[in-house]
Amino acid sequence: MPVSDEERGQKSEELLGKLQEKLGDYILESGVSLGDAEVRIRAEGVSDFFRLLKLDSELAFNMFLDVTAVDWMDEREDRFEVVYHMLSLSTHHRLRVKVDLPEQSPRIASVSQLWAGANFLEREVFDMYGIEFEGHPDLRRILMYDEFKGYPLRKDYPVQGKQPRIPLRAPEVENTARHMHRSELVQIGRG
């Protein structure tokens, strides 16, 4: 069935009403933006909010679609905004959740215990924006290499930024290739 913008807006309003009733304590503001339901929540309530969002039988947001961040630099008081996109397969509701984080050591609770799919996505946000996800099982860079300096998607990272050349790993680092009886191959790279 074709869904017009008004219908979508109405559906979003219904969802927001339900959210206010059940999870009102965590919500700072809510609204409909271009037909999509959107809420802004407190940073310290993230893990509880998402647990209830997933486990509540009426809300049942079982799909964690996406998480990313927006860097607002000097435009807002809180520099970073983490944006989650959720989907409920049973009710076909979509929800956008926003959380504000300060510029100094931005930290937020990880939701990878609730959805395994959040693991890689949170790693990407950490890689690109330097936002730390507390309780993440394996928080390391994912698209960039470990020695990369800075966070490329922050607005203060230059578009044509140059990175220092990285040296080969120090020889004292135990090399697992040795266990594969291929030490001569490794020696070539070291010379």
Place this chain on the structure above:
Amino acid sequence: MKELLNVDYGIGGVTTHMRPRKEGDDLHSETMILNLGPAHPATHGTVRIVAELSGEKILDADVELGYLHRGFEKMCETVDYNKVMPYADRLNYVSPIINNVGWCLTVEKLLGVEVPKRAQYIRVVMSELSRMCDHLTCLGASAMELGAFTVMLYLMQAREYLWELIEEVTGARLTISYGRVGGLKDDLPEGFGDRMAEAFTGIRRHLDNSDRLLTRNRIFIDRMCDVGALSAEQAADFSLTGPLARASGLDYDVRRDFPYSSYEDFDFEVPLGTKGDNYDRFLVRFQELIESMRICEQAMENLPDGEISLEDPRIVLNPKDEVYSSIDGMINHFEMVIFGVQPPKGDVYIPVEGGNGELGFYTVSDGTGRPYKVHVRAPSFIHMGAVREMLLGETIADVVPTFGMVNMIGGECDR
């Protein structure tokens, strides 16, 4: 889930985060680390899988991405909205039109406009042709890796028919840039419907042949059945979408559940698997090919007449004769070229059904001609998060069909 040993050790100067661990017995006391990729013939994308093996069995696997990272999202912040189109082509380069359509819909949503019905139908036709290219490539390459070289030739021939159609419409074969904000680059050429029907006859013949060669083939079934299986709950847990999720029985298709670009006008089935193994993934893709052809045929049959672009000079370039003959036209042309489309402030997330699953564009506009932020929900990237789970406990030979059926597209995965 087992915990990764998060230690920095090197193989040939590259970090692996893994090292062999002690096993219990007296004879072979350590497991073996095997490095697959980043350039391995069985990985048709640059990705590295570090597998920890006990004999042939995979005890643990670390999937490393990022070898094709080109900074798509950063580049998008430096160009205007229409110039993102060529970058979007290079996300999932096997089905570029779907990326174009997704991006166009995102900007059009910000602008609050809707393109004419004819443009919507043409977008559907071209999206489905792209989806078929994607599935044919995936099935052909995977079949070849399991030894069925003939099938690969049949399916590549089928894809060639489609690429000829696409070339005829857009002028290019791979990186197409056919979408425009507010419409399309060109209308369909004269007699396109007939040539499409002809191509579909050829494709159906090749699909029949491939079906006979593969679907009941003992070797193929032995390699695919019960390998890399995920249940519906696991699929939802790992945020899988598209053919992978549907093979696990997760009944979700963006085209049907959140119709965009007039998909609600078409009658098509969403195939579902039961076991969620590689064989189901193969069957789902195969069935989707047939459904895509049905959608194309319906769209060509009911193709509405009319314009293919909006006529708003703030969104679409003026026609050239107006630019050369009237002062307004010239001013509009310059404004468009220099400042570009300028959507009002706001943010929007638009999902479309890509070849691999839900392809979402999240865009923040600050009111200027350039996007403030672009983020792509790339299905390949998210699917790679589930590869470890699929591989645990399987043998090293199972990496090949599993990775083939996940159908990672490097450009989309690493952006």
